[in-house]
Amino acid sequence: MTMLTDPSSKYRAFQPVDIPDRTWPSKTITEVPVWCSSDLRDGNQSLIEPMDPAKKLRFFQTLVKVGVKQIEVAFPSASQTDFDFVRTLIEDGHIPDDVTIQVLTQARDDLITRTFESLRGAKRAIVHVYNATAPSFRRIVFNQDKAGVVAIAVNAAKRIRELAAQQPETEWIFQYSPEIFTSTELEFAVEVCDAVLGVWQPTPEHKVILNLPATVEVATPNIYADQIEWFCRHISRRDSVLISLHTHNDRGTGVAATELGLLAGADRVEGCLFGNGERTGNVDLVTLALNMYTQGLHPGLDFSDIDAVRKVVEECNQLPVHPRHPYVGDLVHTAFSGSHQDAIRKGFVQQDPNGIWEVPYLPIDPADIGRSYEAVIRVNSQSGKGGITYLLEQEYGISLPRRLQIEFSQVVQGETDRLGLEMTALQIHELLDREYLQATTPYALIRHRLQEENGTSAVDIEVLSHGETLHWRGIGKGPLEALVAALPVQVEVMDYHEHAIGSGTNAKAAAYIELRLDGQRPLHGIGIDENLTTASFRALLSALNRALRSADEQAA
Numbered sequence: 338m339t340m341l342t343d344p345s346s347k348y349r350a351f352q353p354v355d356i357p358d359r360t361w362p363s364k365t366i367t368e369v370p371v372w373c374s375s376d377l378r379d380g381n382q383s384l385i386e387p388m389d390p391a392k393k394l395r396f397f398q399t400l401v402k403v404g405v406k407q408i409e410v411a412f413p414s415a416s417q418t419d420f421d422f423v424r425t426l427i428e429d430g431h432i433p434d435d436v437t438i439q440v441l442t443q444a445r446d447d448l449i450t451r452t453f454e455s456l457r458g459a460k461r462a463i464v465h466v467y468n469a470t471a472p473s474f475r476r477i478v479f480n481q482d483k484a485g486v487v488a489i490a491v492n493a494a495k496r497i498r499e500l501a502a503q504q505p506e507t508e509w510i511f512q513y514s515p516e517i518f519t520s521t522e523l524e525f526a527v528e529v530c531d532a533v534l535g536v537w538q539p540t541p542e543h544k545v546i547l548n549l550p551a552t553v554e555v556a557t558p559n560i561y562a563d564q565i566e567w568f569c570r571h572i573s574r575r576d577s578v579l580i581s582l583h584t585h586n587d588r589g590t591g592v593a594a595t596e597l598g599l600l601a602g603a604d605r606v607e608g609c610l611f612g613n614g615e616r617t618g619n620v621d622l623v624t625l626a627l628n629m630y631t632q633g634l635h636p637g638l639d640f641s642d643i644d645a646v647r648k649v650v651e652e653c654n655q656l657p658v659h660p661r662h663p664y665v666g667d668l669v670h671t672a673f674s675g676s677h678q679d680a681i682r683k684g685f686v687q688q689d690p691n692g693i694w695e696v697p698y699l700p701i702d703p704a705d706i707g708r709s710y711e712a713v714i715r716v717n718s719q720s721g722k723g724g725i726t727y728l729l730e731q732e733y734g735i736s737l738p739r740r741l742q743i744e745f746s747q748v749v750q751g752e753t754d755r756l757g758l759e760m761t762a763l764q765i766h767e768l769l770d771r772e773y774l775q776a777t778t779p780y781a782l783i784r785h786r787l788q789e790e791n792g793t794s795a796v797d798i799e800v801l802s803h804g805e806t807l808h809w810r811g812i813g814k815g816p817l818e819a820l821v822a823a824l825p826v827q828v829e830v831m832d833y834h835e836h837a838i839g840s841g842t843n844a845k846a847a848a849y850i851e852l853r854l855d856g857q858r859p860l861h862g863i864g865i866d867e868n869l870t871t872a873s874f875r876a877l878l879s880a881l882n883r884a885l886r887s888a889d890e891q892a893a
């Protein structure tokens with residue numbers, strides 16, 4: 338099997354819509370649509386193992402918690418499980434007052450009747466009926482002409498109106514979908530929908546939902562937007578109709594199509610969390626909502642603990658969410674590469690906590706959706722000093738001076754190259770500890786005594802070297818100079834930094850020394866101790882030991 342050399346012999350380009358005065362391209366999304374989750378119906382019908390009642394209820398409760406107010410809960414005429422689920426929701430009082438359940442049925446009398454039975458006693462419900470209207474379906478599935486297909490829709494609409502009248506205790510909302518709206522001739526889509534509206538007689542106070550599905554995504558998103566704008570202009574009783582979008586993601590542009598459809602005048606969006614659904618999935622409601630949020634428009638849905646939502650969805654659908662999935666994927670708030678890490682670290686430092694979000698490479702503040710900053714930066718062989726520095730600062734309060742950052746990043750680089758793996762903050766800290774804090778040979782500090790008088794420091798120091806205790810004494814203008822004078826070798830201190838780690842009684846001092854041994858390249862040492870002088874002495878000996886080791890290696 339091979340790909341065709343000329344695919345035009347098998348596939349046709351989608352024809353553009355004749356709407357030269359389209360208005361949607363210059364609009365922006367300024368209003369939040371009515372959200373409808375189709376997870377428990379379109380999502381569920383696409384699963385390898387459809388959800389059992391317990392999973393459906395858990396998912397329903399999660400949707401309620403997130404703030405979704407319209408939830409398509411089942412196709413009750415399809416199975417006893419779905420029928421019983423609707424009954425459980427109603428009879429056990431699971432539906433909050435401000436949430437409306439929706440159910441789907443084919444445009445067939447027996448199925449519609451069964452659907453109404455499932456809804457008996459509901460306070461409010463949306464009955465959603467569909468039939469295929471696209472030319473290929475008219476021919477292949479129904480073997481009907483246009484009039485026959487209009488008749489299927491009109492008869493179903495009449496049956497729904499009748500049955501609703503017999504259950505007046507429920508507040509009814511009717512919804513109609515011309516299936517594969519996107520492949521249906523626009524004039525015909527309007528004709529069928531007008532015929533349905535003729536039966537249902539909506540008013541501005543009691544609207545009907547016309548749901549216009551891209552059942553299969555077949556064109557670029559601008560075409561869907563054109564189709565929606567064209568439909569909105571030509572449908573009768575526009576003020577009595579809510580235009581609903583229902584996109585699938587066959588071409589990978591379900592989110593774009595829905596966003597452009599909103600620009601084109603739609604009022605409502607159906608989709609699934611994290612884009613589950615038939616084939617490549619329904620449009621992802623989470624991405625749509627958080628796209629609005631990052632434009633400064635609150636979507637009215639709460640994803641402040643996005644990982645908790647993901648956990649429920651993954652367990653109920655038994656499908657994983659991709660690590661690169663927008664906003665929620667394990668890797669999407671993470672930077673491995675050095676220049677990204679550097680910019681993110683600087684961005685966090687400069688970000689005004691009350692200002693407009695400006696951290697480079699991060700379109701959303703991960704904290705807003707319950708993700709932690711620690712997960713933002715991860716270190717592998719592609720990483721530079723920025724990421725390593727960030728992790729040590731965030732996790733351990735250790736702020737390496739700039740030249741030490743460069744030196745230590747080469748140590749980390751050697752380790753990540755050797756392992757071929759990511760290094761965690763803990764592993765980086767362990768490496769820092771091994772490389773600098775445990776650099777205690779040949780000289781390990783045992784104790785020191787410092788006397789200071791008239792700006793002069795005298796230091797007596799005991800060090801352990803190859804099992805022997807050595808005593809050194811030195812005098813200088815400060816403790817460090819005194820220690821340098823006490824050393825058995827000549828060194829030059831190039832740089833010195835110190836800072837506190839933590840605060841209060843648990844505070845420690847960190848000291849960093851850059852030192853040059855005669856004729857050698859400068860190297861750093863680190864000391865950490867409750868006492869600042871001890872920390873700086875440890876740092877000096879750490880630097881000296883590393884320098885001596887390096888000199889030995891060069892000589893060997």
Ligand SMILES: CC(=O)SCCNC(=O)CCNC(=O)[C@H](O)C(C)(C)COP(=O)(O)OP(=O)(O)OC[C@H]1O[C@@H](n2cnc3c(N)ncnc32)[C@H](O)[C@@H]1OP(=O)(O)O
Nearest residue numbers: 379382412414415416443444445467468469478479516552
């Ligand atoms: C795009 C969507 O997601 S639409 C929703 C799809 N979801 C589902 O189908 C899940 C649940 N469905 C089911 O369990 C079953 O299909 C049922 C119970 C609805 C119907 O089952 P069956 O009666 O066995 O029919 P079947 O599944 O074979 O469907 C094909 C029949 O439905 C007819 N049909 C399909 N869609 C429609 C429609 N919207 N309106 C009227 N008839 C329709 C077809 O013409 C065909 O009829 P035929 O057998 O006379 O040729």
Ligand SMILES: CC(C)C(=O)C(=O)O
Nearest residue numbers: 467514516517550552
């Ligand atoms: C039932 C309809 C709305 C549907 O799921 C689709 O067309 O994708």
Ligand SMILES: [Mg+2]
Nearest residue numbers: 379550552583
């Ligand atoms: Mg669908």
